[in-house]
Each structure stands twice: as C-alpha cells, then as structure tokens.
Amino acid sequence: MLPELNDLNSFRQALSGAPGPDDDAAQGAAERNGQLTKPPGALGRLEDLAIWYAGWRQDARPQITAPQVIVFAGNHGVTAQGVSAFPPEVTVQMVANFEHGGAAINQLAKAAGATMDVHALNLDVPTTDFTTGPALSEDELLQALQTGWSSVNPNADLLVVGEMGIGNTTPAAAIACALFGGEASDWTGRGTGVDDAGLANKTRVVAEGVSLHAGTGDGLEILRRLGGREIAAMAGAIAAARALRIPVILDGFICSAAAACLAETVKGALDHTVAGHQSAEGAHGAVLAKLGKEPLLNLGLRLGEGSGGALAINILKSAVACHSGMATFAEAGVSDG
Template structure:
C-alpha cells in the first residue's frame, strides 16, 4: 500500500495514522470464548493464550493462522559510521547483505527452522545518510518516500510480519531517536551495539549528545525527529508497521533499532503499536527501557543483540505454537471431558 498523494509528504503519513483500524472486538471475543472452552485449566498456557488472542484480534479472525510468516530486513548506511562509533567499518553492512543472499547468516537459519520467508531491502547502501550530529539525515520528502517504500514489506500476503535491520552505526541512530523522544542523558540511551567500548563508546555517546543538541528545536514533532535523527531503515520500518496495521497483519518487533523506529509511531499515536508484539528484549542496555515505555512485554529474553531480525524470527516459533494450540486443541465438549469440579 502507498499513502495518498496530497503533495505534503508528512501529511500523507499523518492521514494514515489517523485512519488506522482498531482491534476487531468480535474476533477477540470469539477467541477468548474458545480459549475458555479448550481442554485445559483456565490460563494454563500462560502467555500462549494471550498471544493467540492477540493474533486473532489483529487478523480479524477468531481462528487465526501463521502460515506465511515473513521476516523483512532493512539495510542502510549512516554517515556517523565514519565517526568511529563502531568497532566495525561501514563496509560490513554490504558484506552482511551478501551473507543473507547466500543463506549463511543467522537469520537465514532461524527462518528455515520456522518455515518463514525472508526479504532483504537494500536502502541505497552506496549513499550513506549524512552525519546526524552535523545535519539532518533526510529531508521530509525523502523520509516520507522511504516510509512508503517500507510499506511494500507486506506485499505478497504475509499473515505475520517480523521486522529486522542491518546497518553499521544504527544503534547510534536508535540511541539518538530515544534520547530525542524521551530526554535523559545520552549515556542512558547509548549501549555497546556491535561491541563498542572505551574510546569508541565515548565517541558514540558524544555523537548522540551532539545530534540531539543540534536538532533540539525540531524534536516536538515525531516525524520531524525521525527525518533528522533517523536513517532509511528506521523510516522504512516505521512505514512497514503502519502498512501492516492497515492490512490486518500482526507485527513482531526485533531489537533496539526496530523498537526505536516503532517508538516514533507510538509518539504520534499511543495506539499505533497495539498490533505489535516484542519478539525479545536484547542485551542492548536501553532496549528494555524503551519496551517499558511502549507497554510491550517481550516474548523471549535470551541475551541476544545480533539484530538482522533474529530475535523476532525466533519468536515466530512461540507465536506459531500459540496459534496451533488455539486452533487444534479440542474443547471440553469435543473431548468428552467434564468441566465440573
């Protein structure tokens, strides 16, 4: 799907936010009723019951499916990578895309395990966005267009969308977005990322501090914040989340960078992420703090911090199991089991 063309890029995005469909309460009620009739004590499957009802609610189907899960990985390059904010050079982004293409990255193995599709989006890797501590990452037109491009992630009829990213320097970008949205200090939002320590970590903190200070007079508008402090993959992921909402596709978010992109939508409308699940909480120190602000409880906590959609992809297994139990278990009546005490 694409936003309507009004000639005002961010107005198109705001229109999509304003017209987001809400939860299907009929599907939710029917799914809850079925959960109460399945041959188990009430609540015995814990969060699996909650997840099944969530998927039913946002697919608009009391008997939901996870037959076509899709992991979409968005890759971009960032000018801040040249500031020495990561122990790896920016060229690694392209090299990792090559690994995705040959099926040799971690996310390839996880997708194969859970029979999930994988799409990788190259967002102009040869043209890094500018250093956000010196100028905006994108202009309004480019940011809106990249969000629209991200909306194509749902093309092909997926019934569950998992979001991931790849981009050396993008935890610096995520930290800047969170610092801009939530305040505090740069140190609170900057973590190790791919392994930043010592002078590298100090440079990363300074870049985030400088970026937020440079753009501080323009951060009240979340879309303006996104275009100034963000990057192409974050804009595209925000677009994908928004498109999934309109197409009744539940979303699983991956780690810190994906969650930072989602936080922009939440800042625009506190209900914008109601169709989303948090696949995991990463080892990146600020990820849990952002999830708490967004009201998202992670499915997994495995100390992962790889990115590339790996945590979201791994959560597919749990979501599939939740839906399979919801659809396949017998009711007390079907099993001939008495519910009397």
C-alpha cells in the same frame, strides 16, 4: 488495499486512520479459550497472545501459515565519527550474505517457516551526519518509508522487520533519547562492541545530535532528523502491517526505536505489535518499558537482522496452534468440572 503515500502528511493520515482489532473476533477467541481442554490460564501468556492475534486477524480461530521477514539495510554518515567497531563496507557485504542465505536471520526465518526479503536502501549514499544537520531530507525520508510500506506482502499473516546498517545503534540511541528524555548515556550502548573510549565518543555523538534536534517535531520528524533509511523503512513496514491488520513481532533495540517514532506520532500505533525479545543492548529494556511491551524472550541476543523477532515467530505460532487446534471440553467429551 494500501493507500498511496504522496507526502509525509499522507503517511501520518494513513497511520492515524489505520484500523483496530476486530472486537467480535477477539471476544469469540476469548470464549473459545475458556472452553479448551485445560485449566483456566494454564497456558499463561500463550492464551493472551492467541486472543490478541485473533482480534487483529478478524478470526476467532486463526492460523499462522504465511509469516514474512523483511531485512532493510542502510548506511549512516555518523559512522565517520568512529561510533562503530566495524567499517560501513560491512553493510554491503552482509546484504550479499543475506541474499545468499548465509546469515543467522536466514536460518531463523527458515526454521520459522517464514519467507524472507532483503531491501538495500541507497547504500552508496550514507545519511547526513546528524550532528551537522538532519540525517534525511523530507524526500529521502518519504522514499524510505515508501520502501517499507510497499514491501509488506498483503497475504502475510505475521511480520518481522529487521535491519543491517553499521553504526545504527547510534541513531537508535539518539532517537530514544530525543523521544523519551534523559541523558545520552542512558540510551547509548556498546553496539557491536566498542571499548570504553569508543563508548564515550559514541555517547558524545548522541548527545550532540539530540541537542541539535530534540523537540523539533513529532516522532516522524525525529526519525527524519536522527534516523536512517533502514530505520525509516522498518517504520514504514510496521505502519503498512497495521493498515493490513497484520500482527508484527518487534525485534531489538533499533527496530524498537523505529517503532517508537510511530508511537510518538500517533497514539496506539503499535497496538498490533508484540516485543519478540529483549536484547543485550543496554537500553532496549528501557525502550520496551516506554512502549509498554513485555518481551517474549530474553536470551542475550544482540545481533539485529530481525533475529530475535524471527525466533519468537514459533512462540506465537505455538500460541495460535494451541488455541485453534485444541479440542473444547464438549468436543473431547471431557468433563469441565
């Protein structure tokens, strides 16, 4: 049962009080892994993934049968400064495409056997341009966090969150810069494909936002000042999954920026997550390094939508299937040396 989020401090408290993995289940999974009909370590990272998953699911021999993909959509006032190659109207159009099953994420979720939900957050009310003030009020941030928090199916056993929001690599870059330091140019990429002049403009916008808001509070406050509704909703869903002991596969740059806000608010807040992939957005690898996450895939994706995370569902499913489905040496009547 998830606690209610009545204000931002209750969200912080829920995040700091969320449970950790079950050590007995993880130990049982490790012991089983050592008895399976294979040489020690022969399945590489798949073995570690299965043990990690078992601990969070409190089951030494788990299964993955109910993965959930959630896509959140929001619009950003900062797009008025020309930071994207596409107009904000595309956000609404893509939400309709998600709802009709026509996007890449629909196909990837289906291929992974995942349910998919879409939540559009006040698309007719863009956030405030963060170069002029905080992107969201405290109430707006809380509402977005609540949307994510309540969107997670308690019966899911794996979660991927994705996003749609024209211009949202700009707030993601600003969040990363504000949280991790460095220059705006270190974190700002071409997003949907802006040219050199567009990249220079986008970098200027990120620098102005970070100059105005960096150092003003914890990760949650940086999320409020520089983020967006869909970014906050992803953070809310990732936090809810932690409270429910549902493992999460992180998607790309924007999802990782949302997750970083949690990590910079409560230490260890992302222990229930793995990185699904490293995207082609230049700074994503640097964000993953700051989070201590090694990506499962690196296929040059830069779509968003949760696509890279959804693609990695089958990697984790395969890890768990081998762990739980393989015979032990004793069960198979095979000598273990």
